[in-house]
Amino acid sequence: MTTYYEEYSKVLVSVDCIIFGFDEGELKILIGKRKMDPGRDQWSLYGGFIHDEESVDDAANRVLFQLTGLRNIYMRQVGAFGNVDRDPGERVISIAYYALINVKDYDSNLQEEHGLKWVPVNDLPQMYSDHNTMVAKAHKMMQRKISHEPISFNLLPKLFTLTQLQKLYEAVCGEKVDKRNFRKRIKEMDFIEKTELIDKTSSKRGAYLYRFNKMAYNEDPNFKL
Amino acid sequence: MTTYYEEYSKVLVSVDCIIFGFDEGELKILIGKRKMDPGRDQWSLYGGFIHDEESVDDAANRVLFQLTGLRNIYMRQVGAFGNVDRDPGERVISIAYYALINVKDYDSNLQEEHGLKWVPVNDLPQMYSDHNTMVAKAHKMMQRKISHEPISFNLLPKLFTLTQLQKLYEAVCGEKVDKRNFRKRIKEMDFIEKTELIDKTSSKRGAYLYRFNKMAYNEDPNFKL
DNA sequence: CCAAAAGTGTTCCGCCTACACCCATGC
């Protein structure tokens, strides 16, 4: 049986992943040196080609799993990038995704293995092809989202202090916010729960640890930072 | 010379266009009956396959031009849709775009020729494949945008009345707004200029016609509705 | 005892919302 579309030509389609992590008070992404031609040794996002039997979202999840060993990562599509000459080797259309992970969950053996490096978003090198554009767009999308949806928690440990949460917010948005106002807003969100646990790693006095209660959020999903 | 990617398989990539128009006080889109198998005679967005020598954006522009005869249409990418079985004929990844046009600029001969119909967004039929999903996402994206960026004007004639602008806004957002408050906000945007011209087609008294001054907007791009 | 981070309330201003009546004209 011949297909009805046979007169049209096909192209390679890849996914590229922008993996955000929050580390040392900075928003960073995982990048590596490209291991194939063309563009060998240029800084690059991690990506992969789409297989026949998987959806585009599945491909992104597969690539993320290869890279991080983690499943059920928070992930959103950034968009399709399809300039003709964006890949010097051959026509490739790439669909970019961004993912949010907690740096501590990340197996650093895998990092070694893939030769990857955490680099601050605000201090990226020139990267292969249009990868800088992809990152810029992903970052902007995430900035918009972080004030309206509870996505911050994907970048933090299950238990976190309010200072951590605030620093993260500041790092993503690129501006400082007032501590008291920030905490006032947090208090209004019942699904951000104070525990009795105290973290003493970052201060002598210690800070209460909080947790995000997803169930509670689903019942009353009003998030505003 | 062999290519370095040859071990990966290629897929068909198409673009699908969600063409928004504002007509009779409603937000509508252009859809037609599909003219090929599979899915013949199902309602469908208008689309086309990507050619070798054009970028994805160019493909979308080409398809839009075929369809409307218009160039320089306002157009934004909605995203890539890539479920394995989204097209029953063969694996096709589709990249959706939405476009905003002024219904009056649109050549209705072309509409006849392509067998297209303006259908209210809130009253869409079941469509082919995942096209309803695409429309829903496009609509949501546009709703978010219309309050922060001056995109409304793409859906209106060059000269428009404030009532038209308000009705458009209400149609896109799906809720009524207060006339005086709406006009107050308009007054604060100097780039929405009152002309001395009066439109008498929709009232006996007549209403002042306004125009969007793009130059003025670029100098002071503060848009808020 | 000192340094370093955690924690906590109040005031003020600006913006957004709610709201109702007169105007101009064609028929």
Added chain:
DNA sequence: GCATGGGTGTAGGCGGAACACTTTTGG
């Protein structure tokens, strides 16, 4: 003269922004 859509201002309340000091404890 009346029906139809066009056009206009104000008052009150709410939410966001600015702002500084006390607490705890390890060293």
